[in-house]
Amino acid sequence: MAKKKNFDTVAIHAGQAFDPTTGAVIPPIYQTSTYVQESIGNLRGGYEYSRGGNPTRNSLETLLAALEGGKHGLSFASGLAAEDTLLRAILKPGDHIVLGNDVYGGTHRLIERVHGSSGVRNTTVDLSDLRAVEKAIIAGETKILWIETPSNPLMKISDIAELADIGHRAGIVVVVDNTFASPALQNPLSLGADVVVHSTTKYLGGHSDVLGGALIINDDELAEKVTFLQFAVGPVSAPLDAWLTVRGIKTLSVRMDRHCSNAQAIAEFLDAHAAVETVYYPGLPAHPGHELAKQQMSGFGGMIALSFKGGAKAARKFCESTHLFQLAESLGGVESLVNYPAEMTHASVRGTELEVADNIVRLSVGIEDVADLIADLEAALPRK
The missing domain is CATH 3.90.1150.10 (Aspartate Aminotransferase, domain 1)
Known part of the structure; x- marks a missing residue:
């Protein structure tokens, strides 16, 4: 059995096999919107149209999953696009979310004003108060516990393992926004979270030159729902953005x-x-x-x-x-x-x-x- 690679090695090599055509160490940017089929329905490598799949984006998604120790990585055009797709995959009108009372303003705006307009409700609570979190969960109605740690901007630290336990006892999906820490410092899936969210614009890209977002998911059924929406709605990262994010992750x-x-x-x-x-x-x-x-x-x-x-x-x-x-x-x-x-x-x-x-x-x-x-x-x- 091959020895598991350490984080620094994974960050450089996961999803980054050299180009077999030329031997180029860095995989090329597949700057294309569509792909020639061998015959009707017979696709080369499974690629048909870049909204559905692109080799550059797929290499980033493989890398994202490896960094967080997850099964499925998905790359999006922005952090909020990733969040929106996840919310669409889980929620229906009348459902309820519990989230921290100091989350990123854009996340709260998305939940309160965009999804709120279609009947999704939310309760904000101090996530360091575990009893308050338990009280905020509405049996049969709360579907997501949303954690951001460290929080933006007051750097509150939430106990991921304890909160995941509370969420799972209630049968809800536990989501952690890991943007501030990055997978170099914190791995929420290993602490019990179900989904990790990133604005890859931030530390993963690392050079203020790219916009992107990511979801890392272990549950196969949820990942299938998110992948369908990624294709059907189209909030995908572009090939150049994906390539720049991979380059940033290497350091x-x-x-x-x-x-x-x-x-x-x-x-x-x-x-x-x-x-x-x-x-x-x-x-x-x-x-x-x-x-x-x-x-x-x-x-x-x-x-x-x-x-x-x-x-x-x-x-x-x-x-x-x-x-x-x-x-x-x-x-x-x-x-x-x-x-x-x-x-x-x-x-x-x-x-x-x-x-x-x-x-x-x-x-x-x-x-x-x-x-x-x-x-x-x-x-x-x-x-x-």
Whole structure:
């Protein structure tokens, strides 16, 4: 029996056999919409039309499944396209979802406003309160428990194994958004989750040059439903996007090492600064999820949130004063970004339980020299 390969090896080789025609080490981009058939219904390699299948996308899907230790990987045009397809596969009007009260604003918007308009209901709850989660589940009506850990933007850590146990006792599908951690740091399927969601735009792609999403599923029946919708609705990733994502994944592990070490140093610097009220980073011992993160993650990630004692005015001025930390949406690239959630990533949840305080700033810590990053932050921080 062949020895199971370690993560770094899998990230480089899974689904990446060399091109048999030329011997090219890197498989080519199959930039095609359709395929010549040998005869009517006799397809070459099973390929007919690229909405249904494309060798470049399929290589990424094989890689995604291998990274998360799952049976089925599916690649989509964006993270929200992946989420929408999963929701369509599981839910019908009148069904109910339980999700964290600090999920990504786009996920909540999709569930509340898009699927909500067709009769899907949701309850948001603090996922660290296991009893509250149990109480929020409606027997026979709740179909999904949606977990995001670490959460966006407040870096809450949820106990995947405990929540999966609660979900399975209730007979519901347990979904984990693993975007912030990436499979280099956390593998939710091994902790009991049924489905893993990624915005591959973020750490998997890693270079802020591609849009994509992914689902990794172990259940054959659910995977068949999602695969049908992927074909029938068409939210697939394009060949070039799939190829760029594969290229990014090859360096995922080494990038995550630097993201983590840089973020730890920056979190400790910010935690000691007089202008900062709170630093939200699971690598700090004072973080309420620190011990749990140590158990279910192999690193604390590259995302930090901080609140300012000076309120919204101080937070906004800080966001507009950094240089290496560029003011932008998104996260997970090699370059450092700063974000003001109240009016950017989480603007859609203003006035709801998920509203982000206006003194909160989110940092996506890149892989630049950490001394330069700290100097950039120090120059932008309030002097008093």
